[in-house]
Amino acid sequence: MAKMTLKDLRKLRDAKRQEMDMRNPDNKTADVIVSMGTSGIAAGAKDTLKAFVDELSAQDLTTVAVRQVGGMGLEHAEPTVEVRVPDMPAVIYGKVTADIARTIVRRHIMGKELVNEHIFDRPAADIVDEGKRGE
């Protein structure tokens, strides 16, 4: 197989973008913030992050932002994930395995319903400090 070039990547991106604009005209989207400190990674945060990207792609929710931060200070509950969906309270989920990540995509992001049994509510300090959120 010929090596994929940056030009090929640009073509793929343009094709996907066109496809997405047709399906999702209002473009209202969500934020998923995964805690990727050493303890989070040891508890499986890389698999969790991959599960979010895979499931959101599979559901064509390609405009959702998935970000990584260091530890949120909730080591007992790793892997931890903050989810922000417009018109819903921001929450931090704990013990988010790949399976729970898929549940969060389907129930919280798509179904607009909190996954109560996994909620730990605190903001992600790294991102608040950088002033990236309107709090």
Add this chain to the structure above:
Amino acid sequence: MEARSSTIRLYLEETGDRLTVRLEDNGVGMDAETVRRAQDPFYTDGVKHPGRAVGLGIPFLRQLADATGGRFSLESAPGVGTTVELVVPREHLDLPPTGDLPTVLQQALCYAGDYEMVIQRRRDTAGYQVSRRELVEVLGDLETVGSQALLREYIAAQEESLDDTEAETWQR
């Protein structure tokens, strides 16, 4: 990124019987005393999590070098930057499996912030290089799932090209 680096370079090389991982940044750096203490698992600077006294990333690398008969080094200078290097035998029984490299590299490139990250990958005679700035220029952003999925596909294709080069070398 937390060391306020504007450029990070990651070398990931498998040559002969060695695996070399080297990470260089041009961030705030550390003085000699901090370099020494950073290798202690019960030390952290406490800036991000006041009161916490555990920092495991660097001690884990040291432990891996010890367990496999490899070599680990941490060099740093305030205001200049830091270089971490791990060299281990590729086939050692105690070396953890490489895992899903395209996903790991995609995740490494997708931390938030405005910085350059260059990954130089080599496996014996084959290799490739990716630049975060070039990827942002092509994909528009690295935050959305759409971009991240494409980025992983791109890196997976580069990794596959290493296998192809290896096969061609064998055929010759």
